Amino acid sequence: MNTARASSSAATPPAKGARGAGTKGVPRARREEQILAAAMDEFGRHGHASASMAAIAGRVGVTKPMLYTYFGSKDGLYLACLEHVAPRLVTAIEEAMGRSRGRLTAGEKPAAETPHRVLSAVFGVLEEQRGAWFVLYDRTLKPGTDLHAAAHRHRRTIDDLAASGTADLLRGHGNEDPLDADALKHVWTGTVGALVGWWTSHPDQSAQDMAARCARLLTAIRG
Template sequence: MATPSSKAGTKGVPREHRARQMLDAATEEFGTRGYAAASLPAIAARVGVTKTLLHQYFGTKEDLYVACLVPVGDRLLGAVRTAMGPDGTTPQTPLRVLDAIFTALEGRRESWFVLYDTTLPPGGEAARTAAGYWSAIDGLAAAGTAELLRGAGSADPLDADALMYVWRDLVATLVRWWVKHPEQTPEAMTRRCARLFAAAAALAPEGGR
C-alpha cells in the first residue's frame, strides 16, 4: 500500500515535482475516500500546501480527479491489452490478465477505486472519462470471454455475455480482497488465483454439463 504523503511543505520544490506530489496525494485521497467524501483541504494538507495552490495547479475538484484518473485508466487499460496479447485468448489468458492488473496496481492499490468510483457526479467530465475506460476494458473482456468459450465448444452469445459479467465482478472482488491484505504481493495473488481457478475447475460437473 502507498505510504502517507509528506506534510513537510513544498517550498523550493520544482513545479513538476510538486505537481507529482499533489497528484499522488489526491490519488490516495480519492482512492481511499471516494470522490464525494474526498476534500481539497485534506489533499492539500497531505502535501503541506494551501488549497489555493492546489486550485492554481489543477483547477476544480473534478479537474483534479480527472488528472488522477487518466494515468490510472491508461495504466490499467494498457496492462490488460498487453496481457491479452496478439495471439488470441487461451486458457492461460485470464490468469495473465489478473497478474497484469495486480502488477499495475502495486504501490498504489487504492487507485483501482479512482477508476471504479460510484460517487462521481453523473454527466460530468470525470464520469464520462471513467465510463470511456470502463467501456474499453469491458470490450476487451467481452472479446476475450467469447473467444475463450468458442475454444471450449460454446457458441452461445449469452454464455459469453454472462461470463463477461462474472469476470468483471470477479476481478473487482479480488482487488478489494487484495487491498485488505497488503502483505500479499502481486505474485502471491496470481498464485492464489491459479489455485482458486484449479479448485473451481475441479468442482465443475464432468463434461461441463
C-alpha cells in the same frame, strides 16, 4: 541539484516547526506526482464525492490552493487520475492478452491461462497504487455528469478487452447471447475489483503473492 534545501521532506503533513509562507519549492513536476498519488488513494478509498481536497492536500503536506493552481478543480484532479492510470492498465492488459490477435475464429479456443495473466498484469500496475482501480470503477459517480462520462470513456478500452474475452469464453460453450456476455464482462471486472479490494486490506501481500493466490483460486473454481 540546485534546489538543494529540503526543508520540507515532502511527506510530513504539517511540517509544523517549518516556515510560515513560501518556503520555496518542490518543483512542479514532482509535486504533481505526489498530489496524484495522494488523490488516487483518497478517491479510491472514499469515492469522488466523499473525498476531500483538503485531505488530499494535507496528505501531501501542502495547502488547497496548490491543488487548484496545478489541477484547476476537483474534477480536473480526478480526471488527471483517470488519465494517469487508465493507459497503464490498458497497456498491461493488452500485452497480457496478446494484443496482436483479434477475436478468436471459429475453432479456436480461448487460452485457459489468460485470466491469470491479466490479473498478474493488473496487480503489477497497481502494486503501488492499489486504490487506483476504484478511481476508474467508482460506482458512486452520478450518471449524467461529465465525470461519469469521462470515467466510462477511460474504462471503455479495458471493458472492451474484457468483453472480447468473455464473449470468446461463452462462444466456446455455444452461448451467443450478448446480454450474457455483457453480464459476464461485468462479473469479471467486478472480480478484479474484489481482488484488488481484498489486496488493499492486506498491505503485506505483494503483487506476486496475489498472482500466485489467484492461480490457486482459479484452479479450484474451474476444477
